[in-house]
Amino acid sequence: MKILVTGGAGFIGGNFAHMMVRKYPEDQIVVLDALTYAGNLETLEPIMNEPNFRFVKGDIRDRAFIDTLFENEKFDVVVNFAAESHVDRSIENPEIFLETNIMGVQVLMDACRKYSVKRYHQVSTDEVYGDLPLDRPDLLFHEDTPLQTSSPYSASKAAADLLVHAYHRTYGLPVTISRCSNNYGPYHFPEKLIPLVISRALADESIPVYGEGANVRDWLYVTDHCSAIDLIIRKGKVGEVYNIGGHNEKSNLEVVKTILKALGKSEDLITYVKDRPGHDLRYAMDPTKIETELGWEPEFRFEEGIQETIKWYLANKDWWEHIVSGEYQEYYNRMYLNR
Numbered sequence: 001m002k003i004l005v006t007g008g009a010g011f012i013g014g015n016f017a018h019m020m021v022r023k024y025p026e027d028q029i030v031v032l033d034a035l036t037y038a039g040n041l042e043t044l045e046p047i048m049n050e051p052n053f054r055f056v057k058g059d060i061r062d063r064a065f066i067d068t069l070f071e072n073e074k075f076d077v078v079v080n081f082a083a084e085s086h087v088d089r090s091i092e093n094p095e096i097f098l099e100t101n102i103m104g105v106q107v108l109m110d111a112c113r114k115y116s117v118k119r120y121h122q123v124s125t126d127e128v129y130g131d132l133p134l135d136r137p138d139l140l141f142h143e144d145t146p147l148q149t150s151s152p153y154s155a156s157k158a159a160a161d162l163l164v165h166a167y168h169r170t171y172g173l174p175v176t177i178s179r180c181s182n183n184y185g186p187y188h189f190p191e192k193l194i195p196l197v198i199s200r201a202l203a204d205e206s207i208p209v210y211g212e213g214a215n216v217r218d219w220l221y222v223t224d225h226c227s228a229i230d231l232i233i234r235k236g237k238v239g240e241v242y243n244i245g246g247h248n249e250k251s252n253l254e255v256v257k258t259i260l261k262a263l264g265k266s267e268d269l270i271t272y273v274k275d276r277p278g279h280d281l282r283y284a285m286d287p288t289k290i291e292t293e294l295g296w297e298p299e300f301r302f303e304e305g306i307q308e309t310i311k312w313y314l315a316n317k318d319w320w321e322h323i324v325s326g327e328y329q330e331y332y333n334r335m336y337l338n339r
């Protein structure tokens with residue numbers, strides 16, 4: 001199989017590319033990424049020279065470029081991770097979220113139709129379901145929970161999900177959609193909560209906690225998300241949505257305190273700051289469908305996954321220090337343009 005992984009220089013797409021290149025030496029894995037501020041070629045360094053891997057720089061919004069790429073490459077499967085992914089940035093500037101997360105998806109699906117791609121997989125998020133109350137632990141998101149979004153980011157992802165569904169109904173495009181809870185693990189960009197706390201705590205800098213830190217997220221170790229997507233593209237039913245999550249609900253304050261304790265840092269670093277506008281209270285997934293229909297099981301509980309993650313950030317300081325210093329943005333030029 002030839003698999004296109006869009007957004008593969010980002011956090012989850014990068015982990016997915018690593019897994020696929022190593023697990024399926026007989027498959028060809030092509031990563032396409034525009035290398036926005038969130039894309040980092042250093043994430044792909046460990047697989048860059050593998051014979052079944054190739055990196056292409058390009059933008060999913062660029063219709064002419066995507067058309068030529070699909071015509072030349074004849075992909076069997078497309079897995080779309082490419083997106084603007086940070087809620088706080090979507091509040092500052094929604095426009096790019098609509099352009100990439102909705103229009104980019106349309107460009108990709110048009111190319112899939114034209115070149116008869118056998119599967120288009122859309123990587124979506126639990127945030128399309130809105131939020132749940134903090135005092136009702138019995139409530140979970142199911143695949144048929146109505147879409148009800150809070151941020152421009154989640155609205156753009158929900159719009160894309162609807163478009164994917166429409167391309168299936170109208171044109172018969174063979175699609176699947178996965179909606180996963182919050183991920184954490186290696187190669188996570190340090191603007192997101194967990195890597196931000198680790199990097200700032202190591203530098204003895206204050207840890208900004210929004211509001212009272214009571215908001216709850218359902219954390220899944222990134223490789224467990226990747227194994228679920230791999231199962232869906234191989235065994236999932238066309239036209240279906242699959243929720244992915246591992247019942248690891250934690251408040252933000254619990255997450256921050258766990259990391260500070262593991263690093264031997266004082267809780268005095270915690271600084272309560274103004275809350276995020278429209279801040280979702282709680283996310284919690286019901287993954288019964290993917291567990292029972294496809295036999296997926298997560299490998300990591302939060303308690304182990306967070307220790308693995310901290311170990312990785314301690315062992316790979318160069319990777320995130322280059323991001324914090326901005327040096328990673330020079331990497332592409334050094335590696336490619338000046339060669």
Ligand code: NAD
Binds near residue numbers: 179
């Ligand atoms: P990320 O921001 O780390 O990576 C996104 C990647 O997409 C970057 O490499 C970026 O350069 C690339 N990109 C952005 N715009 C592009 C464009 N126009 N053309 C080509 N490439 C472009 O994001 P992530 O956390 O790895 O998330 C990946 C996907 O998973 C997203 O679709 C996100 O909505 C979804 N998701 C994320 C989480 C999470 O917790 N991070 C949870 C569920 C779903």
Ligand code: TYD
Binds near residue numbers: 088208215
């Ligand atoms: P984030 O990692 O941005 O993911 P998402 O908003 O997609 O869930 O944030 C996770 C939670 O942590 C969310 O409730 C917002 C909160 N948060 C903070 O309290 N401080 C921070 O500096 C950041 C980035 C997030």
